[in-house]
Amino acid sequence: MLKIRFALSSLLLTVCLVTGVPLASAHPKPPSSVQKIEVTSIKMKTLKTFIDEQDMNAFTDSIKKAQRMKLLLDEESAGSIDCKMTITYEDGSSRHYFIWIMDDGRDVLIAHQKHPEDLHLIGYELNQKNSLHLTKLLKNIL
DSSP, X not given: OHHHHHHHHHHHHHHHHHHOOOSOOOOXXXXXXXXXXXXXXXXXXXXXXXXXXXXHHHHHHXXXXXXXXXXXXXXXXXXXXXXXXXXXXXXXXEEEEEXXXXXXXXXXXXXEESSTTOOEEEXXXXXXXXXXXXXXXTTXXX
């Protein structure tokens, strides 16, 4: 997992240096209030739906506070995805994410995919406290 994280970080740094894009920028504002969050484990094929406001805020606040980066969804990173997440908003819209859990839950990386064919994703590297909290919320499906 550390190898994947290093590769993703190296790719990000290279892309930013070549394109001149800053490493961090403002987080996009969500469309409206969150209605539910569904997380599906890739390996266990289990689904967990979060409708409790405090649990949903744990996900959305972690993304807001995370270090933002650009990621390339190549074959290796796609093969190591732990979960898929869909955040559904009260206006009926939704956003799709991938979740990687590394280092026994101490490091969590979440990436937003606007369209299923997109290989260039917006990534969010969570801090250790938020990573551990989300890993606890997902423990029953991992």
